[in-house]
Amino acid sequence: MAIKLTTIKLARSMKFYDRINELECLSRIKMQSAETASFTVMIGRRRVGKTALLMQSEEGGKWLYLFVSRNSEATLCSQFQQEAAESLGLQIFGTINRFGNLFEQLLAFATTTHYTLIIDEFQDFERVNPAVFSEIQNLWDRYKDKIKINFIVCGSIYSLMTKIFENEKEPLFGRLTSKITVKPFTISVLKNILNDYNPDYTAEDLLFLYALTGGVPKYVSLLMDSGAGSFKAMLDFVTRIDSPFLSEGKELLVSEFGRDYGIYFSILQLIAAGKNRQSEIDSIIGKNTGAYLANLESQYSFLVKSKPMFARPESRNTSWVIEDHFLRFWFRFIYPNQHLIEMGKLDMLKNYISIHYEQYSGLVLENYFRQKFAEEENITAIGNYWDSKGKNEIDLIALNDFEKTATIAEIKRNPKKIDLQVLTIKASTLQSQLSKYTATLKALSPDDM
Numbered sequence: 001m002a003i004k005l006t007t008i009k010l011a012r013s014m015k016f017y018d019r020i021n022e023l024e025c026l027s028r029i030k031m032q033s034a035e036t037a038s039f040t041v042m043i044g045r046r047r048v049g050k051t052a053l054l055m056q057s058e059e060g061g062k063w064l065y066l067f068v069s070r071n072s073e074a075t076l077c078s079q080f081q082q083e084a085a086e087s088l089g090l091q092i093f094g095t096i097n098r099f100g101n102l103f104e105q106l107l108a109f110a111t112t113t114h115y116t117l118i119i120d121e122f123q124d125f126e127r128v129n130p131a132v133f134s135e136i137q138n139l140w141d142r143y144k145d146k147i148k149i150n151f152i153v154c155g156s157i158y159s160l161m162t163k164i165f166e167n168e169k170e171p172l173f174g175r176l177t178s179k180i181t182v183k184p185f186t187i188s189v190l191k192n193i194l195n196d197y198n199p200d201y202t203a204e205d206l207l208f209l210y211a212l213t214g215g216v217p218k219y220v221s222l223l224m225d226s227g228a229g230s231f232k233a234m235l236d237f238v239t240r241i242d243s244p245f246l247s248e249g250k251e252l253l254v255s256e257f258g259r260d261y262g263i264y265f266s267i268l269q270l271i272a273a274g275k276n277r278q279s280e281i282d283s284i285i286g287k288n289t290g291a292y293l294a295n296l297e298s299q300y301s302f303l304v305k306s307k308p309m310f311a312r313p314e315s316r317n318t319s320w321v322i323e324d325h326f327l328r329f330w331f332r333f334i335y336p337n338q339h340l341i342e343m344g345k346l347d348m349l350k351n352y353i354s355i356h357y358e359q360y361s362g363l364v365l366e367n368y369f370r371q372k373f374a375e376e377e378n379i380t381a382i383g384n385y386w387d388s389k390g391k392n393e394i395d396l397i398a399l400n401d402f403e404k405t406a407t408i409a410e411i412k413r414n415p416k417k418i419d420l421q422v423l424t425i426k427a428s429t430l431q432s433q434l435s436k437y438t439a440t441l442k443a444l445s446p447d448d449m
Helices: 020-033 050-057 073-088 099-109 122-128 131-146 158-166 187-197 203-213 217-225 231-238 245-272 278-285 290-299 325-342 346-376 420-428
Strands: 038-043 063-067 115-120 149-155 178-181 303-306 319-322 381-385 394-400 405-411 438-444
Touching: 020 038, 020 050, 020 149, 020 178, 038 050, 038 158, 050 063, 050 115, 050 149, 063 073, 073 099, 099 131, 122 131, 122 149, 122 158, 149 158, 158 290, 187 203, 187 217, 187 346, 203 217, 203 231, 203 325, 203 346, 217 231, 231 245, 231 346, 245 278, 245 290, 245 319, 245 325, 278 290, 290 303, 319 325, 325 346, 346 381, 346 394, 346 405, 394 420, 394 438, 405 420, 420 438
Parallel strands: 038 149, 038 178, 063 115, 115 149, 405 438
Antiparallel strands: 303 319, 381 394, 394 405
């Protein structure tokens, strides 16, 4: 009897993928820092692979990595002294309770030794001691012309990192020499990874990987390292008793939101379920949520305001969207079903996801193609369209303002449900906006992924 062998590769650590441009940039910065001091900021959400990228870039070099945990300043300094001794052979004697004093020792060391200093979760100095930023600014200004150091700070909260370095009222404004934003893997990289672990992958496998991870390397690695390269295997992994995905959303966000986390979680759950206008959210929660929505957008960078293509800047025809794919999935399927997890009824959770996933993934498929076009096509703008009544929706409009071409697409899981004649009628309502473009109509489905 013939035995069919699985093609999904199991139980090995996922190799380092992509990041070619980022590695080239870091290499260039490192070479330059041997001549003149460099100060680089690296920004990206948690789990996006900032640390792995830096470790890859510093392999074989002389470097010191410091992580700003939410301990007292004195505790951090004691820990950092030990790490400086282990990584650099730099003995800093005595009891140091202020980071500024330690930082000065690290800069003084760079007057005779070229090395890389990495400080991770840099924005958390705000919780430890906000005066640290002024101390770093003062010491950097004093030492930068006589040291050779590759100084890199990382942060996972975009808005706070931007405030620290780009607000002219902040002490570190204007000190950076480079800025790198680390984003999740592109669609092409996700395809390469999935092909390595499951060469026979289907469009459904790819769509679920995209829906669940959004290309965040840590999540992709968790799945691939466990052999979860198919839709079924990924769903099994998400809903098994020891799955890190079950608690990931809470671990990411509770400490960020503090005592108000319950209200923030309720808002995110409603938006994930399709209640994406403030009036809807306010009526369900029973209070004005404008300030919370503003914080989720500007302070935490979890939400974005979505407007239809061609909308005027002052248009109120907007909806709120959870930009992060994993958090959108977590608040749609995991958080509302915490009772099932607590009762150990994970088979019921898996069944719930299976029943509702097809409808949910229709919108994910639209996001997939808009991202795919943005990454692969020669376009200058991309979006979707809906009128003020929420009707006459167009899933994808991609423009090339140089060549005056436009692609207008209908996107559905089932290609048989796409009617290009109906799409033609919808597009005709935008005749004034599209009159200068040569338009091409397309039908897009999982077959085109």
